[in-house]
Amino acid sequence: MFKILIVEDDRSISRLLELELKHEGFNVEVANDGKEGLEKYESFKPDIIILDLMLPEIDGMEVAESIRSFDNNVGIIMLTAKSDLGSRVEGLKTGADDYVVKPFEIEELLARIDSLLRRLGKHKVLNTSNIEIDSEKMEVKVNGKEINLTLTEFNLLKYLIINKNNVISKEKLLEEIWGYDDPENLNLVEVYVNYLRKKLGEEGKKIKTVRGVGYVFKEE
Structure with missing residues (x-):
């Protein structure tokens, strides 16, 4: 599970980002000023x-300059209300990999994150104790052995694991996986x-009714 650190002083924005990114399966931490951001990094x-x-403290x-001076492997996406070219160029010169202007759509930010992970030679993999889901390759392995799933089965398993230990209603699953909420x-x-x-074999028993x-993927 990839780790994302959000350094944002607007708590409504940082909370929204935290919820959305956790929903996508990322491990997320939040800092509300530059000093705390460096500490959490x-x-x-x-x-x-x-x-x-624009952050308090630092x-x-x-x-970005402080982190980039000794770490070239972490991806940095600058988030700002400043849309002028000069600010963007200045941000990229500090070592940022990308630049997103507020207000933005969460889908755009997620696409930028996925693109940056690929450029860094990484891609999204979800893991439980015995199941591994590679979202980019569309592969699922159980105890190291690849199994064949249809697209619908793949998306259903991925959604259950992202929300593991949380009960998901049938209505919610129908809406999220099939795109409609017809009770019939x-x-x-x-x-x-x-x-x-x-x-999933023995691992299938972790999907509890x-x-x-509805259902819950219960991680022991």
């Missing part, structure tokens, strides 16, 4: 830093969960 060792330009430019089609979820359980509600 040291302890958390993130793969990517989403760094606001500004984003200085944070809830049996689709049951059918595909059964397919998935069989293909919560009667009257």
Whole structure:
């Protein structure tokens, strides 16, 4: 699971980013000023830093310069309200890899993150104790052995694992995986969960039925 450090003093933005990125399967930490950002960088060792330009204590430019002076492997995406060319160039000169202007759509930021991970020679892999999901290669391995899943089975397993230990209703799964919420089609979820359980073998037993509600991938 890749680590992302958010350094942003606007708590509404940092909270939104934290929730969205955790939902995508990232391990996320948040810092609300530049000094805390440097401290959490040291302890958390993130793969990517989403760094606001205008920060209290130490500004984003200085944070980026400090980190980049000895670490060329961490990805840095500068996040700022300044859209003029000069500010963008200045941000990139400090060592930032990319630049996103506020306001922005979360889909754009996620695409930038995925692109940066690829440029860094990384790609998103979700892991449980015995299951590995490679989102870029669309591969699933159970105990090191690759298994064949349909696209729907792949997306269903990925969603359950991202939300592991949380009960997900059939209605929510139908909406997220199939794109609609027609209650007459809830049996689709049951059918595909059964397919998935069989293909996962012993690991399929971790997909628990919560009667009257839905399902949960229970990590022991």
